[in-house]
Amino acid sequence: MAMITDIMAAGKKNPARHTPLEDIQGILSGSMISALGLFLLGKVELLTGGMAGAAFLLHYWGGWSFGVLFFLLNMPFYILAFKRVGLDFTLKTFLAIGLTSGLVELQSRFISIQWMNPVWAAALGGLLLGYGLLALYRHRASLGGIGILAVYIQDRFGIRAGFVQLVHDLVIMALAFTVVSPEIVACSVLGAAVMNLFVAINHRSDRYIAQR
Known part of the structure; x- marks a missing residue:
């Protein structure tokens, strides 16, 4: 999920710096919006890429808390x-x-959704x-460990990070067939495509590199 290579590239430049207050509002607002997106996906049993996808998969398999799973699965990558x-x-x-997981x-204490079309979700x-x-x-933070692992594997074994992330997400989507319908898997692929396309278009380390 995380474009770690872009974040690392930004860190090597000399941009205007964010203030601590700007970082706080950026991380808080980013976490709130991300949590809402994950909540909507979960309401219709969709998945996504990265560690969030793995957490969704385990959540649907065993009924464990998505937030707890998402937090714990990322622990080894710190x-x-x-x-x-x-x-x-x-x-x-x-x-x-931590904020997003919580x-x-x-x-569900603040939002009640009785039904939602899976494609729209x-x-x-x-x-x-x-x-x-x-x-x-844009505040040098991320929501997933798989991007960090992908960069490590690229440096250690010469396998491109993008390929590692792609394989991970394909495995998640393939395993999804064991817990949800093919239609839901197809909608999950759509959601992941929308997310990645939006980030790819709007996030470039040479265009916006402000950091602390």
Whole structure:
């Protein structure tokens, strides 16, 4: 889910810096919007890419809390994040994932949705996730560990990071057939495509590189 290579590239430049208050509002708003997007996807049993997709899969398999799963699945990647991108990025990412995990679990206390068309949920959920991720990326934070692992594998074994992320997401979508219908899998692919396309169009490290 995370475009770690772009975040690393931005960190090597000399941009205008965000203030601490700007970072706080960026991480908070990005986490809130991302949590809303994940909530909408979960209401119709959709999945997405990255660690969120793995958390959804386990949630549908065993009924465990998505928020707890999402938080725990990302834990092993913080060491890699610290080594690859630094303490600032690691702490911000930890905060963003913690906030998003908690907010996803709290959404049902504030929002009641009786029915939602899966195609619309995929498009809207994917777009909200894209907005949330964009806000986080611009403050040097992320929501997923798979991107960090992909960069590590690229450096260690020469396998391109994008290919690693693609394989991970394809495996998640393939396993999804064991818990949801083919129509829901197709909608999940749509949602992931909307999210990634939005981020790809709107996030470029050479266009917006402000950071702390």
